[in-house]
Amino acid sequence: xxxxxxxxxxxxxxxxxxxxxxxxxxxxxxxxxxxxxxxxxxxxxxxxxxxxxxxxxxxxxxxxxxxxxxxxxxxxxxxxxxxxxxxxxxxxxxxxxxxxxxxxxxxxxxxxxxxxxxxxxxxxxxxxxxxxxxxxxxxxxxxxxxxxxxxxxxxxxxxxxxx
Numbered sequence: 001x002x003x004x005x006x007x008x009x010x011x012x013x014x015x016x017x018x019x020x021x022x023x024x025x026x027x028x029x030x031x032x033x034x035x036x037x038x039x040x041x042x043x044x045x046x047x048x049x050x051x052x053x054x055x056x057x058x059x060x061x062x063x064x065x066x067x068x069x070x071x072x073x074x075x076x077x078x079x080x081x082x083x084x085x086x087x088x089x090x091x092x093x094x095x096x097x098x099x100x101x102x103x104x105x106x107x108x109x110x111x112x113x114x115x116x117x118x119x120x121x122x123x124x125x126x127x128x129x130x131x132x133x134x135x136x137x138x139x140x141x142x143x144x145x146x147x148x149x150x151x152x153x154x155x156x157x158x159x160x161x162x163x
Contacts, residue, residue, distance in 0.1 A: 013143040016082035016136055024105040027128045028112065031121035038120075046117035054115020061107035067093040068100035081136055088148045090155050098159050102132045129162075137161065 018026075046054070071092035072079040078086070079101070093100045106129045113121025144152045 006136075013082050013084050014074055014139040016139065018103055019081050020105060020136055023131060024109060026084065027131075028109055028121065028126050031109070031113065031124045034120040035118045040119045041117060044117070046115060050117055051115050054111045054113070055110030057114060058108050059111075061104040061111055064093060064100050064107065065104035069143075077130070080107060081140070082158060084148055087145065088144070088151055088155065092161075097163060098156070099132075099137055099159050102129070103162055106132070123144055133161070 069079055071094060073088040075089055075091075077089060078084060096102055099160055106125050109121055109125045109128055113123075113125065114121065141156070
């Protein structure tokens with residue numbers, strides 16, 4: 001895998017700003033603010049079942065992100081959005097989803113919403129996923145196609161974007 005584009009030069013990944021964890025944080029902050037100013041449910045502590053379910057979902061999201069990060073580290077490629085990839089990651093969690101870190105951020109938002117009985121966070125999670133897909137993932141996919149060509153296209157055909 002040479003990583004060169006058709007012109008013989010290394011393709012450059014599009015700069016991603018703000019970075020996805022910051023965007024997820026902004027969505028979470030918006031959900032918290034909306035829940036405070038425009039509550040959809042009568043303010044009450046989350047039931048124990050909700051706290052447990054939300055905690056499990058958030059923990060699973062954290063594990064997904066850590067597995068993805070470790071796989072990228074092991075292969076020596078960047079995990080920074082907009083960074084230049086030195087390897088095409090196709091092992092570990094990347095055999096199940098092409099975007100485990102972004103999926104993890106979204107699932108964490110859902111888990112936090114369920115665990116805190118904040119329906120705004122659950123409602124905003126699909127918008128976060130849509131934002132990540134349109135503003136980050138599609139740019140990264142274009143870069144990876146230019147960088148790795150047919151190898152990346154074959155990977156895209158085998159592994160779904162999200163699930």
